[in-house]
Amino acid sequence: MVFQLKDVSVHVKGRPPILDRVRLEVSEGDFLAVLGENGAGKTTLLDLLLGFRAPSSGDVRVLGEAPHLDPWQSRAQIAYLSEKVDLPGDWSMGDFLAFHRAFYPRYSLERESALSARFKVRTGERIGNLSAGEIRRAQIVAALAIQPRVVVVDEVTAVLDIIGRRRFMETLSELRATYGCAVVMATNILEDLEHHATRIALLREGRLIHESPVPAFIEAARPRTFSLRVAELLEHA
Amino acid sequence: MLAHFLRRDFVTYRVFWIVLLVASALAVPYLNAVDDPDRPMFVLSYMYFFFAVSPLAGLIGVTWRSQHVMSRNYLLSLPVPRKRLFAWLQVRAGVFWLPYLLLCFVAPFLSHSVWRFLIYLRLEYVEFLMASVLGVFWLVNTGITMQLMTERITGYLDLRLRFAAWIILIGSYVLEVLLLFLPLVLGRRWGWGPWPYLGCLGVLGWAHFFIARRLWLGR
Numbered sequence: 001m002v003f004q005l006k007d008v009s010v011h012v013k014g015r016p017p018i019l020d021r022v023r024l025e026v027s028e029g030d031f032l033a034v035l036g037e038n039g040a041g042k043t044t045l046l047d048l049l050l051g052f053r054a055p056s057s058g059d060v061r062v063l064g065e066a067p068h069l070d071p072w073q074s075r076a077q078i079a080y081l082s083e084k085v086d087l088p089g090d091w092s093m094g095d096f097l098a099f100h101r102a103f104y105p106r107y108s109l110e111r112e113s114a115l116s117a118r119f120k121v122r123t124g125e126r127i128g129n130l131s132a133g134e135i136r137r138a139q140i141v142a143a144l145a146i147q148p149r150v151v152v153v154d155e156v157t158a159v160l161d162i163i164g165r166r167r168f169m170e171t172l173s174e175l176r177a178t179y180g181c182a183v184v185m186a187t188n189i190l191e192d193l194e195h196h197a198t199r200i201a202l203l204r205e206g207r208l209i210h211e212s213p214v215p216a217f218i219e220a221a222r223p224r225t226f227s228l229r230v231a232e233l234l235e236h237a
Numbered sequence: 238m239l240a241h242f243l244r245r246d247f248v249t250y251r252v253f254w255i256v257l258l259v260a261s262a263l264a265v266p267y268l269n270a271v272d273d274p275d276r277p278m279f280v281l282s283y284m285y286f287f288f289a290v291s292p293l294a295g296l297i298g299v300t301w302r303s304q305h306v307m308s309r310n311y312l313l314s315l316p317v318p319r320k321r322l323f324a325w326l327q328v329r330a331g332v333f334w335l336p337y338l339l340l341c342f343v344a345p346f347l348s349h350s351v352w353r354f355l356i357y358l359r360l361e362y363v364e365f366l367m368a369s370v371l372g373v374f375w376l377v378n379t380g381i382t383m384q385l386m387t388e389r390i391t392g393y394l395d396l397r398l399r400f401a402a403w404i405i406l407i408g409s410y411v412l413e414v415l416l417l418f419l420p421l422v423l424g425r426r427w428g429w430g431p432w433p434y435l436g437c438l439g440v441l442g443w444a445h446f447f448i449a450r451r452l453w454l455g456r
Contacts, residue, residue, distance in 0.1 A: 012392075014393065014394065014395040014398045015394050015395065050310075051313075051455075052313055052455055053455050070318060072316050072317055072318045072319070073316060074316075075314060075315065075316040076316035080310070082310055084308055084310045085310050086307070086308050087307055087311075088245075088249050088307055090248075090249055091245075091249070099241065099245060102238065102241055103315045103316055103317065104316065
């Protein structure tokens, strides 16, 4: 089991629970898409996986350890991509990649150069001059070159163009198929998801309202489209 | 790895470094040129207050203002113990004050007026150095706490809760400054010297250190 959430709740003073007794499990080779309205608790769920916050109750395990207790060595196997992450504007892409690779013992220069070519990352360019999508591409290269066992993705596809998005999804699927890497992706962009994700989890107001394998979900959705079924469930569940 | 961070910080904040080094270097001849060394040190403190404190948001990687700064989520996702990252943050924030501390260390030997000033304040050289080091420690940790608390408060949805948190935060800082001035005045009046002030500065600096570390670790 790559990660496991058992009855996990997150409470903050003065507001309803951000997550309410969520149970989820992800194994090696899984690609879990976490969907939900804005504010449904998707980012909080991923924050728990990285140990950015502790659960108010319940148990979180990632690679067998509780992430909020700072199992720092296991983080060398976790690639984290988030819309919240930005980079210093006066660095070049090459500076960032050089900075990043120093922390990861399994970092592959070979994979970095292959991914840089695939995502058209210009290493000499200053980050401050680049668009949000170009910055995300560099982060994707850096994150996936660490040869991760788990990839945690929080909303990075929104700023990628259609080609970047497709390449990113294909790369994740390849990692999953070739290395048994587990992917957890919170997103609002449903495009291509049905072809790449293996499981889907729907969050609504902090509660897990649906979880199933994607083929079963598509089958149950017929004759409606994948996106329409997701929207219906989120609205009426 | 710390050197890795420091090297990058030095490049990112090179303009700040140039300003601080030039200001510190200019202060040296000026200390000798005036009778009252309080004035150049006062101006220098202002320079440091701006140029050595303002990089803190970038060093911490505040998530509420992450445009083109390395956000904390990235730092915390690195395979480095978070307590070690916090210790590195102390060093990364503290190095900006090195020219100032160096100046404090040598100023009494460079300028007679600084010696006279210390005698006027009834301060021993060691006490003056302790005050300088503890003052920087307090300022650095106050800055980190302020940034992290601000980040937390801006996340409160309830307006009344947010307002109350701001009042408490600002009030506690005002109280803290008063707490620092009181032993300074009373220590001189009752002949206790600077020790109550130094004690207070140390206690407050460490209190901020532990609060900041707790916030950094997300507890």
